[in-house]
Amino acid sequence: MEATNHLGFIVASYAAAFAVVGGLIAWVMLDFRAQRRALADLEMRGLTRRSAPMRSERTTEQAKEEA
């Protein structure tokens, strides 16, 4: 009886947790894709950091594959 009465509060709490955690995961994953795409785009235009030639080559290769 008591569990039934309060089921709504329990379900709402777990729904809120799924929403918050899901939102955080989506934010991190989408941001990663956006930054990687922006970096690859800049490096394809010939802009590279002098301190990271190896990484820039790899990122350019990745960008070519994605394109």
Add this chain to the structure above:
Amino acid sequence: MGLADLANPSRFLAFANRTIPWLGGVTVIAFAFGLNQAMVAPDDYQQGATVKIMFLHVPSAWLGMLGWGLMTLAALGTLVWRHPLADVAAKTAAPIGAAFTLLCLVTGSLWGRPEWGTYWVWDARLTSELVLFLLYLGVIALWRTVEDPSRAARAAAILTLVGAIDLPIIKFSVDWWNTLHQGASVFRPGGSTIYPTILIPLLIMALAFTLLFVTLHLAAMRNEILRRRVRTLRIMQASAAS
């Protein structure tokens, strides 16, 4: 690879790329086990089934405070030791800590209504937790307001150190003032007052949430390092064009 090596952003990126998938996998397993234990845990003799909200509320509260504690250490790293990744760690911990603090406030309200008869009271624990959430929003706003990351880092570090005063207030609010919120029941002198059949699922869920926090933080730090590289290249592009 030593801890000092991770101060190099490229080495940190390599470390993050290797670690994040493994941490993510362990986090999923910990949550699967923790949620299962939480669902089969017995009802509390007084609170009944609403005790299941505790498995979300308490870890969220801990992580909200852990996030600010981590930002406080990072603020010292920025101002005192000038560690190259300290402000990256501080900036990226803020939205994650804010999200867990919000979850703590929401689940606390949803737990309070059936147990206390109200969603909210202005008692010391609830109010100090709300202040923590507002502090998080303030730091996030500060990072977004100041364009130069190094200037933003110093301003945010000072605000973070000032805001750290709220952490002991949250922890000891239930001892210093008369509050509707219950006193400490897990970490307290004399041991926990929670029965093991409920305490163990709570600790497993706390571990799962902590693993989630670490995974998200590492991933967000990786994103921030990439964002700064993009910013540097765009500045180089603009300089070359002018």
